[in-house]
Amino acid sequence: MRLIADLFILTGALFVFLAALGLIRMPDVYNRIQAGTKAATLGVIAILIGVGILYPQWWAKLLCIAGFVLFTSPVGSSTIARAIYLSGVRPWKKAVRSEEAS
Amino acid sequence: MTLTVLEQISAILVGLALLLGFIRLLLGPTAPDRVVSADTLSVIVTAALVAVGAWLGNALYLDVALVYGALAFVGIVAVARAIEGGHS
Amino acid sequence: MDESAGMRAYTLAFLSSFLLWILLTGSLATEEIGAGLLVASVVSVVSGPHLAIFNGLRLHPLALISLLDYLFYFFFALLRANLDLARRVLAPSLPINPGIVELETTLESSLGRMLLANSITLTPGTLTVDLKDERLLVHWVAVPEGGDLSTATRQIVTGFEKRISGFLK
Numbered sequence: 001m002r003l004i005a006d007l008f009i010l011t012g013a014l015f016v017f018l019a020a021l022g023l024i025r026m027p028d029v030y031n032r033i034q035a036g037t038k039a040a041t042l043g044v045i046a047i048l049i050g051v052g053i054l055y056p057q058w059w060a061k062l063l064c065i066a067g068f069v070l071f072t073s074p075v076g077s078s079t080i081a082r083a084i085y086l087s088g089v090r091p092w093k094k095a096v097r098s099e100e101a102s
Numbered sequence: 103m104t105l106t107v108l109e110q111i112s113a114i115l116v117g118l119a120l121l122l123g124f125i126r127l128l129l130g131p132t133a134p135d136r137v138v139s140a141d142t143l144s145v146i147v148t149a150a151l152v153a154v155g156a157w158l159g160n161a162l163y164l165d166v167a168l169v170y171g172a173l174a175f176v177g178i179v180a181v182a183r184a185i186e187g188g189h190s
Numbered sequence: 191m192d193e194s195a196g197m198r199a200y201t202l203a204f205l206s207s208f209l210l211w212i213l214l215t216g217s218l219a220t221e222e223i224g225a226g227l228l229v230a231s232v233v234s235v236v237s238g239p240h241l242a243i244f245n246g247l248r249l250h251p252l253a254l255i256s257l258l259d260y261l262f263y264f265f266f267a268l269l270r271a272n273l274d275l276a277r278r279v280l281a282p283s284l285p286i287n288p289g290i291v292e293l294e295t296t297l298e299s300s301l302g303r304m305l306l307a308n309s310i311t312l313t314p315g316t317l318t319v320d321l322k323d324e325r326l327l328v329h330w331v332a333v334p335e336g337g338d339l340s341t342a343t344r345q346i347v348t349g350f351e352k353r354i355s356g357f358l359k
Contacts (some may be wrong), residue, residue, distance in 0.1 A: 002106065003108075004193045004320070005279055006106055006108035006109055006112075007108070008107060009108070009112045009153065010108050010111060010112045010115075012112070012149065013111070013112035013115035013116050013119075014115060015272055015276075016116055016119045016146050017116070017118055017119040017122075018272075018276050018279055018280075019119065019142055019146070020118070020119035020120070020121075020123045020126075020142070020146070021119075021122060021279055021280075022275065023122060023123060023126040023138070023139050023142055024122050024126055025279055025284065026159065026279070026286075027233060027286075028288070029132065029134045029135050029138060030317060030319075030329045031286060031288055031331060032126070032135065032138050032139070033138050033141075033277060033317055034188060034275070034278055034315070034316075034317050034329070035200070035333055036138055036139070036141065036142035036145075037141075037142070037145075037311060038268070038271050038272055038275055038311075038312055039272055039275055039276070039279075040142050040145040040146055040149075041145065041268070041312060042268055042269070042271075043146075043149065043273045043339060044145055044146075044148060046103065047112075047149045047152065047153055048149070048152060048174040049157040051152055051155075051181070052277065054156055055159075055161075056157060058161055058164060059214070059237075060204070060212075060213040060214070060216045061164040061165070061168070061216060062164070063213060064168060064210070064213050064214060065148065065152060065164065065167055065168055065171065068168065068171055068172070069145060069148060069171065069290075070131070070312075071308070072172075072175040073109040073145055073181065073312075074307075074308040074309075074311035074312050075175075075177045075179075076141050076179065076182075076318070077138075077141065077310060077317065078174055078311055078318045078321075079178070079179050079183075079321045080134065080137055080138060080141060080178065080182045080189070080315055081184040081187075081318070081320075081329065082182070082186070082319055082320050083134070083182040083183065083185040083186035084134045084185065085290075085319045085320055086186050087134075087185055087186060088319075089134065089307070090130075090290075094192065096174075097115060099134035099350070102326070168214075
Protein backbone atom coordinates (compact mmCIF):
# COMPACT_ATOMS: atom_id res chain seq x y z
CA MET A 1 0.00 0.00 0.00
CA ARG A 2 2.80 2.34 0.97
CA LEU A 3 4.54 1.55 -2.33
CA ILE A 4 1.50 2.41 -4.46
CA ALA A 5 1.06 5.68 -2.57
CA ASP A 6 4.75 6.45 -3.00
CA LEU A 7 4.54 5.83 -6.74
CA PHE A 8 1.64 8.28 -7.03
CA ILE A 9 3.54 10.87 -4.98
CA LEU A 10 6.70 10.35 -7.04
CA THR A 11 4.76 10.75 -10.32
CA GLY A 12 3.19 13.90 -8.94
CA ALA A 13 6.54 15.29 -7.85
CA LEU A 14 7.96 14.49 -11.28
CA PHE A 15 5.19 16.43 -13.05
CA VAL A 16 5.54 19.32 -10.61
CA PHE A 17 9.24 19.38 -11.44
CA LEU A 18 8.45 19.29 -15.18
CA ALA A 19 6.10 22.24 -14.70
CA ALA A 20 8.90 24.28 -13.13
CA LEU A 21 11.33 23.15 -15.83
CA GLY A 22 8.79 24.27 -18.43
CA LEU A 23 8.65 27.67 -16.74
CA ILE A 24 12.40 27.99 -17.22
CA ARG A 25 12.72 26.52 -20.71
CA MET A 26 9.73 27.87 -22.60
CA PRO A 27 10.47 30.95 -24.71
CA ASP A 28 7.45 33.15 -24.03
CA VAL A 29 4.85 33.85 -21.42
CA TYR A 30 1.96 31.94 -23.07
CA ASN A 31 4.00 28.75 -23.36
CA ARG A 32 5.12 29.17 -19.75
CA ILE A 33 1.50 29.37 -18.64
CA GLN A 34 0.75 26.18 -20.56
CA ALA A 35 3.68 24.29 -19.09
CA GLY A 36 3.06 25.62 -15.58
CA THR A 37 -0.68 25.03 -15.40
CA LYS A 38 -1.06 21.62 -16.96
CA ALA A 39 1.84 19.82 -15.39
CA ALA A 40 1.38 21.41 -11.97
CA THR A 41 -2.33 20.53 -11.95
CA LEU A 42 -1.75 16.87 -12.78
CA GLY A 43 1.17 16.76 -10.37
CA VAL A 44 -0.94 18.10 -7.52
CA ILE A 45 -3.75 15.65 -8.28
CA ALA A 46 -1.30 12.73 -8.29
CA ILE A 47 0.23 13.84 -4.97
CA LEU A 48 -3.26 14.20 -3.46
CA ILE A 49 -4.16 10.66 -4.60
CA GLY A 50 -0.95 9.37 -3.05
CA VAL A 51 -1.64 11.10 0.27
CA GLY A 52 -5.22 9.82 0.08
CA ILE A 53 -3.91 6.25 -0.10
CA LEU A 54 -1.62 6.88 2.88
CA TYR A 55 -4.40 8.49 4.95
CA PRO A 56 -7.78 7.17 3.74
CA GLN A 57 -9.54 9.06 6.55
CA TRP A 58 -8.59 12.38 4.94
CA TRP A 59 -10.47 11.69 1.70
CA ALA A 60 -13.16 14.35 2.10
CA LYS A 61 -10.79 17.26 2.54
CA LEU A 62 -8.40 15.94 -0.12
CA LEU A 63 -11.35 15.79 -2.53
CA CYS A 64 -12.14 19.42 -1.71
CA ILE A 65 -8.54 20.46 -2.38
CA ALA A 66 -8.42 18.46 -5.63
CA GLY A 67 -11.67 19.98 -6.90
CA PHE A 68 -10.49 23.39 -5.82
CA VAL A 69 -7.17 23.07 -7.67
CA LEU A 70 -8.88 21.64 -10.78
CA PHE A 71 -11.15 24.68 -10.81
CA THR A 72 -8.83 27.54 -9.83
CA SER A 73 -5.73 26.52 -11.75
CA PRO A 74 -7.22 26.83 -15.27
CA VAL A 75 -9.32 29.84 -14.32
CA GLY A 76 -6.25 31.58 -12.92
CA SER A 77 -4.16 30.81 -16.01
CA SER A 78 -6.87 31.92 -18.39
CA THR A 79 -7.30 35.14 -16.42
CA ILE A 80 -3.56 35.83 -16.64
CA ALA A 81 -3.49 34.88 -20.34
CA ARG A 82 -6.39 37.21 -21.04
CA ALA A 83 -4.77 40.07 -19.15
CA ILE A 84 -1.51 39.55 -21.02
CA TYR A 85 -3.30 39.36 -24.37
CA LEU A 86 -5.30 42.53 -23.67
CA SER A 87 -2.15 44.33 -22.58
CA GLY A 88 -0.77 43.71 -26.06
CA VAL A 89 1.74 40.87 -25.72
CA ARG A 90 1.64 38.64 -28.82
CA PRO A 91 2.93 35.05 -28.98
CA TRP A 92 6.51 34.28 -29.75
CA LYS A 93 7.14 33.01 -33.29
CA LYS A 94 9.91 30.72 -34.35
CA ALA A 95 10.69 32.95 -37.34
CA VAL A 96 11.75 35.87 -35.16
CA ARG A 97 13.48 33.73 -32.59
CA SER A 98 16.26 35.63 -30.86
CA GLU A 99 19.21 34.16 -29.06
CA GLU A 100 18.27 35.26 -25.55
CA ALA A 101 14.80 33.76 -25.96
CA SER A 102 16.06 30.22 -26.29
CA MET B 103 6.55 8.94 10.06
CA THR B 104 9.90 8.27 8.46
CA LEU B 105 10.17 8.80 4.75
CA THR B 106 10.86 6.02 2.28
CA VAL B 107 13.47 6.48 -0.45
CA LEU B 108 10.80 7.25 -3.04
CA GLU B 109 9.30 9.88 -0.78
CA GLN B 110 12.69 11.46 -0.23
CA ILE B 111 13.22 11.65 -4.00
CA SER B 112 9.77 13.21 -4.36
CA ALA B 113 10.58 15.81 -1.69
CA ILE B 114 13.81 16.69 -3.48
CA LEU B 115 11.98 17.00 -6.83
CA VAL B 116 9.35 19.31 -5.34
CA GLY B 117 12.10 21.35 -3.69
CA LEU B 118 13.93 21.67 -7.02
CA ALA B 119 10.66 22.66 -8.69
CA LEU B 120 10.15 25.44 -6.13
CA LEU B 121 13.73 26.59 -6.72
CA LEU B 122 13.25 26.71 -10.52
CA GLY B 123 9.98 28.57 -10.04
CA PHE B 124 11.77 31.13 -7.87
CA ILE B 125 14.48 31.53 -10.50
CA ARG B 126 11.83 32.37 -13.10
CA LEU B 127 10.18 34.69 -10.58
CA LEU B 128 13.44 36.58 -10.09
CA LEU B 129 14.51 36.57 -13.76
CA GLY B 130 11.22 37.82 -15.10
CA PRO B 131 11.88 39.36 -17.61
CA THR B 132 8.40 40.96 -17.69
CA ALA B 133 5.73 41.35 -15.02
CA PRO B 134 3.45 38.71 -16.63
CA ASP B 135 6.27 36.17 -16.43
CA ARG B 136 6.51 36.78 -12.70
CA VAL B 137 2.76 36.46 -12.25
CA VAL B 138 2.77 33.16 -14.15
CA SER B 139 5.56 31.73 -12.02
CA ALA B 140 3.84 32.98 -8.85
CA ASP B 141 0.67 31.20 -9.98
CA THR B 142 2.50 27.95 -10.66
CA LEU B 143 4.40 28.25 -7.38
CA SER B 144 1.17 28.69 -5.44
CA VAL B 145 -0.24 25.49 -6.94
CA ILE B 146 2.99 23.62 -6.12
CA VAL B 147 3.04 24.98 -2.57
CA THR B 148 -0.55 23.78 -2.06
CA ALA B 149 0.57 20.26 -2.94
CA ALA B 150 3.70 20.61 -0.81
CA LEU B 151 1.60 21.64 2.21
CA VAL B 152 -0.56 18.54 1.82
CA ALA B 153 2.56 16.40 1.51
CA VAL B 154 4.08 17.97 4.64
CA GLY B 155 0.81 17.28 6.45
CA ALA B 156 1.08 13.63 5.42
CA TRP B 157 4.70 13.52 6.53
CA LEU B 158 3.94 14.93 9.97
CA GLY B 159 0.62 13.08 10.18
CA ASN B 160 -1.21 16.31 10.99
CA ALA B 161 -4.54 16.96 9.23
CA LEU B 162 -4.38 20.64 10.12
CA TYR B 163 -2.07 21.19 7.14
CA LEU B 164 -4.94 20.31 4.80
CA ASP B 165 -6.90 23.34 6.03
CA VAL B 166 -3.79 25.47 5.70
CA ALA B 167 -3.38 24.24 2.10
CA LEU B 168 -7.01 24.99 1.26
CA VAL B 169 -6.93 28.52 2.70
CA TYR B 170 -3.53 29.18 1.13
CA GLY B 171 -4.84 28.04 -2.26
CA ALA B 172 -7.92 30.25 -1.98
CA LEU B 173 -5.93 33.33 -1.01
CA ALA B 174 -3.34 32.71 -3.74
CA PHE B 175 -6.11 32.38 -6.34
CA VAL B 176 -7.73 35.66 -5.29
CA GLY B 177 -4.32 37.35 -5.33
CA ILE B 178 -3.45 36.06 -8.80
CA VAL B 179 -6.78 37.20 -10.24
CA ALA B 180 -6.32 40.63 -8.63
CA VAL B 181 -2.82 41.02 -10.09
CA ALA B 182 -4.06 39.84 -13.52
CA ARG B 183 -6.80 42.48 -13.38
CA ALA B 184 -4.19 45.10 -12.52
CA ILE B 185 -2.03 44.14 -15.53
CA GLU B 186 -5.09 44.23 -17.76
CA GLY B 187 -6.32 47.59 -16.50
CA GLY B 188 -2.93 49.26 -16.72
CA HIS B 189 -2.82 48.96 -20.50
CA SER B 190 -6.29 48.77 -21.98
CA MET C 191 -36.98 34.65 -15.45
CA ASP C 192 -39.84 32.59 -14.07
CA GLU C 193 -40.31 31.60 -10.45
CA SER C 194 -39.28 27.94 -10.81
CA ALA C 195 -35.91 28.80 -12.34
CA GLY C 196 -35.23 31.06 -9.35
CA MET C 197 -36.22 28.34 -6.88
CA ARG C 198 -33.96 25.90 -8.66
CA ALA C 199 -30.99 28.21 -8.38
CA TYR C 200 -31.59 28.63 -4.61
CA THR C 201 -31.94 24.87 -4.13
CA LEU C 202 -28.77 24.14 -6.06
CA ALA C 203 -26.82 26.79 -4.15
CA PHE C 204 -28.13 25.40 -0.87
CA LEU C 205 -27.32 21.80 -1.74
CA SER C 206 -23.85 22.53 -3.07
CA SER C 207 -22.80 24.71 -0.13
CA PHE C 208 -24.21 22.15 2.33
CA LEU C 209 -22.29 19.35 0.59
CA LEU C 210 -19.11 21.43 0.74
CA TRP C 211 -19.71 22.03 4.45
CA ILE C 212 -20.08 18.31 5.14
CA LEU C 213 -16.91 17.53 3.17
CA LEU C 214 -14.92 20.22 4.95
CA THR C 215 -16.00 19.40 8.49
CA GLY C 216 -15.71 15.69 7.79
CA SER C 217 -18.16 14.75 10.52
CA LEU C 218 -21.84 13.87 10.66
CA ALA C 219 -22.43 15.03 14.26
CA THR C 220 -25.80 16.69 14.88
CA GLU C 221 -24.30 20.07 15.79
CA GLU C 222 -22.17 20.14 12.64
CA ILE C 223 -25.15 19.33 10.43
CA GLY C 224 -27.26 21.98 12.18
CA ALA C 225 -24.58 24.62 11.73
CA GLY C 226 -24.13 23.50 8.10
CA LEU C 227 -27.86 23.85 7.38
CA LEU C 228 -27.81 27.35 8.87
CA VAL C 229 -24.71 28.45 6.95
CA ALA C 230 -25.94 26.92 3.67
CA SER C 231 -29.29 28.76 4.03
CA VAL C 232 -27.52 32.08 4.64
CA VAL C 233 -25.18 31.51 1.69
CA SER C 234 -27.98 30.57 -0.71
CA VAL C 235 -30.18 33.52 0.34
CA VAL C 236 -27.34 36.05 0.09
CA SER C 237 -26.00 34.75 -3.23
CA GLY C 238 -29.42 33.95 -4.71
CA PRO C 239 -29.75 37.03 -6.96
CA HIS C 240 -26.43 36.24 -8.66
CA LEU C 241 -27.15 32.60 -9.41
CA ALA C 242 -28.25 32.93 -13.03
CA ILE C 243 -25.12 30.90 -13.79
CA PHE C 244 -26.93 27.69 -12.79
CA ASN C 245 -29.57 28.18 -15.49
CA GLY C 246 -27.68 26.18 -18.10
CA LEU C 247 -27.81 22.96 -16.07
CA ARG C 248 -29.85 20.12 -17.47
CA LEU C 249 -31.34 18.14 -14.62
CA HIS C 250 -32.29 14.65 -15.64
CA PRO C 251 -30.76 11.21 -15.04
CA LEU C 252 -29.07 11.02 -18.43
CA ALA C 253 -27.16 14.20 -17.60
CA LEU C 254 -25.35 12.33 -14.84
CA ILE C 255 -24.08 9.75 -17.35
CA SER C 256 -22.76 12.43 -19.68
CA LEU C 257 -21.14 14.16 -16.68
CA LEU C 258 -19.25 10.95 -15.87
CA ASP C 259 -18.40 10.48 -19.55
CA TYR C 260 -17.06 14.04 -19.59
CA LEU C 261 -14.97 13.48 -16.44
CA PHE C 262 -13.37 10.34 -17.88
CA TYR C 263 -12.65 12.03 -21.18
CA PHE C 264 -11.26 15.03 -19.31
CA PHE C 265 -8.87 12.97 -17.19
CA PHE C 266 -7.50 11.11 -20.20
CA ALA C 267 -7.08 14.42 -22.02
CA LEU C 268 -5.24 15.81 -19.00
CA LEU C 269 -2.92 12.80 -18.99
CA ARG C 270 -2.28 13.07 -22.72
CA ALA C 271 -1.66 16.80 -22.35
CA ASN C 272 0.99 16.20 -19.73
CA LEU C 273 2.82 13.45 -21.58
CA ASP C 274 2.80 15.63 -24.69
CA LEU C 275 4.09 18.60 -22.71
CA ALA C 276 6.72 16.54 -20.91
CA ARG C 277 8.03 15.41 -24.29
CA ARG C 278 8.23 19.00 -25.53
CA VAL C 279 9.85 20.38 -22.38
CA LEU C 280 12.45 17.61 -22.16
CA ALA C 281 13.39 17.54 -25.86
CA PRO C 282 16.58 19.58 -26.32
CA SER C 283 15.29 21.19 -29.53
CA LEU C 284 12.07 22.43 -27.83
CA PRO C 285 9.70 21.35 -30.65
CA ILE C 286 7.02 24.03 -30.43
CA ASN C 287 5.26 26.19 -33.00
CA PRO C 288 3.00 28.51 -31.02
CA GLY C 289 0.23 30.68 -32.34
CA ILE C 290 -3.24 31.97 -31.49
CA VAL C 291 -6.30 30.55 -33.23
CA GLU C 292 -9.93 31.55 -32.99
CA LEU C 293 -12.81 29.15 -32.74
CA GLU C 294 -16.52 29.11 -32.04
CA THR C 295 -18.56 27.04 -29.66
CA THR C 296 -22.16 25.94 -29.96
CA LEU C 297 -22.67 25.92 -26.18
CA GLU C 298 -25.10 28.63 -25.06
CA SER C 299 -24.93 28.88 -21.27
CA SER C 300 -22.14 30.85 -19.63
CA LEU C 301 -21.40 27.96 -17.28
CA GLY C 302 -21.01 25.59 -20.23
CA ARG C 303 -18.71 28.00 -22.03
CA MET C 304 -16.64 28.49 -18.90
CA LEU C 305 -16.30 24.75 -18.41
CA LEU C 306 -15.29 24.35 -22.05
CA ALA C 307 -12.69 27.11 -21.70
CA ASN C 308 -11.25 25.47 -18.59
CA SER C 309 -11.19 22.06 -20.27
CA ILE C 310 -9.35 23.50 -23.25
CA THR C 311 -6.80 25.07 -20.92
CA LEU C 312 -6.00 21.71 -19.34
CA THR C 313 -5.81 19.65 -22.53
CA PRO C 314 -3.05 18.98 -25.04
CA GLY C 315 -1.20 22.06 -26.13
CA THR C 316 -4.01 24.57 -25.83
CA LEU C 317 -4.76 27.51 -23.53
CA THR C 318 -7.90 29.65 -23.59
CA VAL C 319 -6.86 33.29 -23.83
CA ASP C 320 -10.20 35.05 -24.16
CA LEU C 321 -13.88 34.16 -24.17
CA LYS C 322 -16.28 36.58 -25.79
CA ASP C 323 -19.83 35.38 -26.48
CA GLU C 324 -19.44 32.25 -28.62
CA ARG C 325 -15.90 33.03 -29.75
CA LEU C 326 -12.86 31.57 -28.02
CA LEU C 327 -9.30 32.74 -28.50
CA VAL C 328 -6.99 29.79 -27.99
CA HIS C 329 -3.21 29.78 -27.73
CA TRP C 330 -1.85 26.63 -29.29
CA VAL C 331 1.66 25.35 -28.55
CA ALA C 332 1.96 23.43 -31.81
CA VAL C 333 -0.10 24.91 -34.62
CA PRO C 334 0.07 22.34 -37.44
CA GLU C 335 2.00 23.51 -40.47
CA GLY C 336 -0.04 23.60 -43.68
CA GLY C 337 -3.17 21.48 -43.98
CA ASP C 338 -6.67 22.61 -43.16
CA LEU C 339 -6.38 24.86 -40.11
CA SER C 340 -10.11 25.24 -39.43
CA THR C 341 -10.66 21.46 -39.31
CA ALA C 342 -7.71 21.12 -36.98
CA THR C 343 -9.07 23.82 -34.66
CA ARG C 344 -12.53 22.24 -34.67
CA GLN C 345 -10.96 19.08 -33.30
CA ILE C 346 -9.89 20.92 -30.14
CA VAL C 347 -13.47 21.58 -29.10
CA THR C 348 -15.71 18.88 -30.57
CA GLY C 349 -14.83 16.14 -28.08
CA PHE C 350 -15.56 18.34 -25.08
CA GLU C 351 -18.49 20.15 -26.64
CA LYS C 352 -20.32 16.92 -27.38
CA ARG C 353 -19.91 15.67 -23.81
CA ILE C 354 -20.60 18.97 -22.05
CA SER C 355 -23.74 19.53 -24.11
CA GLY C 356 -25.12 16.39 -22.46
CA PHE C 357 -25.49 18.15 -19.10
CA LEU C 358 -25.25 21.85 -19.93
CA LYS C 359 -27.01 23.98 -22.51
